[in-house]
Amino acid sequence: MAIEDKCSLCNEPAVIRGSENGTRLCGSHLVLDLEGRVQKNIAEHCMVSSGDHIALALSGGKDSTALLLFLHHLQPAWHGVKITAITVDEGISGYREETVMAAKNLTEHLGVSHHIHSFSDYFGDDLDTLLKGHEQRACTICGVLRRRVLTEAARKIGATKLATGHNRDDEAQSVLMNVLRGDLARLVQDSSSGSPGSFLPRIKPLLTITEREVVTYLFVRNYCTDLPECPYTVSALRLEIREMLEELESWCPGARDALIRSRDGMRRYASSLARSGALQVCRECGEPCSGEICQVCKILASLRH
Ligand SMILES: [Zn+2]
Ligand SMILES: [Zn+2]
Structure with a gap:
């Protein structure tokens, strides 16, 4: 084996090359590295306190699966912290059934309590029916409605935090999308703190983890399953933005981080004004x-x- 194919920390074959410093990591070192970084994110931003009841948004897709694995791993070190997984079944035929099943299997396997809530229960119809004639706005509509179901479901079980699996790529994409739409309000809105009696504080423990790292982590830990893509994402602006950002990052390394930092700066400024x-x-x-x-x-x- 050539030296460049080996882990920088041991003799095992590398599975990933770090984007910033070029460190190569084998499966076990990648797992340790990511667990450490997630723990650090949580500690630095005081995302979890003792006695918290965390409602974890579990779609059954890769990010939320990884999030549950990380939090489940860290849970024994926290005092009296409870985790409940919440899956929203929007009602997207040919797609949701499989991911809901994946979420069910994972929580059963880990012994985590799991609640499933459907759009029909909350809005009278499933997403497929609600969207008829409005398919081009699918992702916006679905996102807003899903957030409402998650917040209400979390409140019903008395959760103190709502954890979502957003990774660094998702976050950078959202920043750029809001900039391109000229949606300043959405750009500076910060849901992380919540306010008493109103918004539930939202935490994003995977915020510094890239999509590639999430996928490799699941692969190494044998949780990589081939799930269908949401049929509505084909029309999404997000996909275009995602490709654009990948290209931008290739000739301007750190562009995604810079976007997120700019947004955070604007948030601080806006919150001091408002x-x-x-x-x-x-x-x-x-x-x-x-x-x-x-x-x-x-x-x-x-x-x-
Ligand atoms: Zn290693
Ligand atoms: Zn309203």
């Missing part, structure tokens, strides 16, 4: 929102016309 602006509640449903009517109610009204 301390006085109290959060309002939606006229229709009473949920906290930034205008008169929340996004969920706006979307539901637009789908019914």
Whole structure:
């Protein structure tokens, strides 16, 4: 074996090359490295406190699967921290059945309690039905409605935090998407802290982990399953942005990190300006929102016309 194919820390074959310093890691060293980084993220941003009940958004896809594996591994070191996985079944035929099953199998295997909530229970119809004639807005609509189900489901079980599997690539994509849409409000909105009696604090422990690292981690730990792609993502702007960012990163290394840092800077600036602006509640449903009517109610009204 050529030396460049070996792990930088031992003699085992490398499975991944670090993007920043070129360190090559074997399977076991990658697992240790990622577990350490996730733990560090959580500690640095005080994401978990003793006694927390974490509602973990488990779609059954790769990011949320990795997130559950990491948190389940770290859980014994925390005092009285409980984890409940929540899966939202949007009702997307030919896609959701398999991922819901994957989520079920994983939680049974790990012995984590698991709740499944469907769009039909919350909004009267499944996503396929709600979307008829509005397919081009699928991801926006689905994202807003899914967040509402997750928040309510987490509240019902008395959760104190909502954990999602967003990785560094997702985060950079969201920043660029909001910039390209000129959506400053969404760009600077920070859901990490929550506010008493309103938003549930959201935590993203995989924020510094790349998509490639997540996939390699699952592969090494034997949790790599071939799941179908969501049929609606083919039309998504996110896919274009993702390719664009990959190209940008190849000739401008660190571009994704820089985007996220810029966003964080803007958030700090915006929150210092907006301390006085109290959060309002939606006229229709009473949920906290930034205008008169929340996004969920706006979307539901637009789908019914
Ligand atoms: Zn090694
Ligand atoms: Zn509302």
